[in-house]
Amino acid sequence: MRTYFVGPWELSTATAILPATPAGGRVLLVESLGKGAAVPYHRKKLVLVLASLRHLVAELRAAGFEVDHRVAPSYAVGIREHIARFHPTEVLVAEPAEWGITQSIRALAAEMAAPGDGDGRPRAPVTIVPDRRMLVPRDWFADWAHGRKLLRMEDFYRLQRRRLDLLVDSSGDPVGGAWNLDADNRENARALAKHGVPDEPVSFAPDGVVQGVCLLVDGMPNHWGDTAGFDLPTSRAQALEALDDFITHRLADFGPFEDAMLEGRVYLYHSRLSAAMNVGLLHPREVVDAAVRAYDNGRGPVPLQSVEGFVRQIIGWREYVNGIYWTKMPAYRDVNYFGFTRALPQAYWDPDAIDLACVSDSVRMVRDTAYAHHIHRLMILANFATLVGVHPLRLSEWFWAGFADAFEWVELPNVIGMGTYGDGGTMSSKPYVSAAAYINRMSNYCSGCRYDPKLRDGPTACPFNYLYWTFLDDIRTRKLGVGQRMALVLKAIDKFPAAELAAMHASRTRFLETLAPDRTGWTFAADAG
Ligand code: FAD
Ligand code: SF4
Numbered sequence: 001m002r003t004y005f006v007g008p009w010e011l012s013t014a015t016a017i018l019p020a021t022p023a024g025g026r027v028l029l030v031e032s033l034g035k036g037a038a039v040p041y042h043r044k045k046l047v048l049v050l051a052s053l054r055h056l057v058a059e060l061r062a063a064g065f066e067v068d069h070r071v072a073p074s075y076a077v078g079i080r081e082h083i084a085r086f087h088p089t090e091v092l093v094a095e096p097a098e099w100g101i102t103q104s105i106r107a108l109a110a111e112m113a114a115p116g117d118g119d120g121r122p123r124a125p126v127t128i129v130p131d132r133r134m135l136v137p138r139d140w141f142a143d144w145a146h147g148r149k150l151l152r153m154e155d156f157y158r159l160q161r162r163r164l165d166l167l168v169d170s171s172g173d174p175v176g177g178a179w180n181l182d183a184d185n186r187e188n189a190r191a192l193a194k195h196g197v198p199d200e201p202v203s204f205a206p207d208g209v210v211q212g213v214c215l216l217v218d219g220m221p222n223h224w225g226d227t228a229g230f231d232l233p234t235s236r237a238q239a240l241e242a243l244d245d246f247i248t249h250r251l252a253d254f255g256p257f258e259d260a261m262l263e264g265r266v267y268l269y270h271s272r273l274s275a276a277m278n279v280g281l282l283h284p285r286e287v288v289d290a291a292v293r294a295y296d297n298g299r300g301p302v303p304l305q306s307v308e309g310f311v312r313q314i315i316g317w318r319e320y321v322n323g324i325y326w327t328k329m330p331a332y333r334d335v336n337y338f339g340f341t342r343a344l345p346q347a348y349w350d351p352d353a354i355d356l357a358c359v360s361d362s363v364r365m366v367r368d369t370a371y372a373h374h375i376h377r378l379m380i381l382a383n384f385a386t387l388v389g390v391h392p393l394r395l396s397e398w399f400w401a402g403f404a405d406a407f408e409w410v411e412l413p414n415v416i417g418m419g420t421y422g423d424g425g426t427m428s429s430k431p432y433v434s435a436a437a438y439i440n441r442m443s444n445y446c447s448g449c450r451y452d453p454k455l456r457d458g459p460t461a462c463p464f465n466y467l468y469w470t471f472l473d474d475i476r477t478r479k480l481g482v483g484q485r486m487a488l489v490l491k492a493i494d495k496f497p498a499a500e501l502a503a504m505h506a507s508r509t510r511f512l513e514t515l516a517p518d519r520t521g522w523t524f525a526a527d528a529g
Pocket of ligand 2 (some may be wrong): 356435436439440449464522
């Protein structure tokens with residue numbers, strides 16, 4: 001009998017490769033101790049993965065499937081132990097979602113295919129088949145990327161709109177006349193406060209399975225955050241409810257307010273669906289179809305600017321970063337365009353270790369919820385790390401550990417390509433850095449901060465200002481290419497009085513001396529498990 005291995009990236013019947021009927025084969029699910037300990041994952045992330053896996057085991061057994069659910073040092077060892085116990089005719093594995101797991105499964109497949117050496121160890125062919133959890137096959141992306149220097153997301157996205165027949169008319173043109181409606185989607189924090197914030201997303205009280213996993217995870221050393229307040233969906237039924245909750249209550253205002261931030265408000269009009277999608281509780285196709293149905297060609301309750309913006313995040317950004325990851329790995333882990341060497345500041349683990357209100361609140365949010373929306377991630381957390389010169393890989397490790405939705409395939413390109421310009425412009429046509437003006441416009445943090453967002457230098461000047469201008473001055477001095485879009489702002493430095501520029505460099509030096517480096521001692525083993 002055949003075995004179908006189900007990985008932690010496909011934890012539902014919507015995404016897993018499964019036998020068509022219970023008689024068609026066995027199902028194998030492995031809890032990898034090595035994977036869980038490889039990164040100091042946020043405890044809420046561990047609960048998400050383990051509880052979703054255990055819910056799927058129960059669902060499959062209830063549906064009559066024979067399930068081998070085992071704990072093992074790694075996924076590959078779990079499969080090997082399964083082969084020894086059950087002697088399947090073949091083990092099918094969907095393309096794993098991460099580089100390290102892919103390498104170990106490939107090594108296992110090669111070992112199983114090699115002629116026996118008389119050691120009597122049980123063997124079965126291990127076959128890797130295309131996954132069901134993404135919309136764009138890896139070889140499609142590789143063909144598209146071939147020979148291009150700048151892999152523009154916007155070009156990729158337009159092709160996907162046509163390829164997947166989403167929001168296009170019968171001639172293949174975009175519904176509404178434009179591919180991207182972001183020009184209508186840049187409302188600031190004041191507009192958001194005036195408009196009002198929505199209710200919190202639907203919350204799932206821990207059932208017996210989740211409670212059992214929380215107890216287990218609470219006892220695990222060397223992980224960030226805690227399990228208290230865990231309320232993410234961990235079953236297919238809950239994930240569908242979370243999708244419906246977003247479409248009904250928040251999608252309509254998603255577009256205009258997607259970039260705004262308000263202190264103490266975590267989700268605002270965002271979907272909070274990334275964690276459910278990344279463990280496979282939801283399929284991206286059903287998510288975008290639900291959004292398009294809510295638009296219903298202008299007859300639904302949701303405006304096009306919000307539906308288009310949301311669809312772009314999923315068939316554009318999400319698929320695009322997956323394609324980048326598989327095209328650029330493993331070298332992508334080591335790119336470092338600016339040559340940064342700084343360790344991660346301790347403030348990324350401890351929000352009380354820094355007095356910049358926007359950074360401190362964003363870190364607190366991640367520590368408490370294992371979530372922050374994309375502008376906190378890009379324009380506060382990654383922006384600050386870039387301006388102080390943190391090594392991109394150290395920042396990537398923190399993002400991998402900190403978020404419930406973080407898997408290397410999605411966090412690495414976002415951090416390296418978007419957040420830090422570490423790849424020198426493959427993904428982005430300019431570094432995403434900003435001074436305080438942007439944060440002041442898009443959030444209400446500055447009004448409660450001890451620093452002044454309008455001052456470029458002096459004891460109360462916002463550090464984002466002198467860090468930003470000195471970062472650009474370094475680029476100018478080193479004659480580094482950072483794209484045409486930065487030309488104007490680089491030129492602006494010419495007009496700065498030399499004394500002011502020198503004072504800003506001195507302020508930066510003093511500020512950097514106050515930034516304590518990471519004291520956790522936590523280690524990262526990217527390929528383990
Ligand atoms: P929404 O704002 O409601 O967006 C809808 C969906 O679009 C998301 O659920 C997600 O699936 C998808 N999406 C949007 N933007 C991106 C993107 N840039 N890349 C991939 N998918 C996207 N996303 C992760 O899923 N895991 C990560 O580890 C991760 N790390 C990030 C690191 C940095 C530095 C940055 C800038 C972004 C990162 N993102 C990551 C992308 C994005 O911030 C999150 O997907 C989003 O904030 C999740 O919240 P949400 O579900 O409420 O998303
Ligand atoms: Fe952040 Fe500067 Fe505003 Fe303070 S003043 S919240 S540090 S941008």
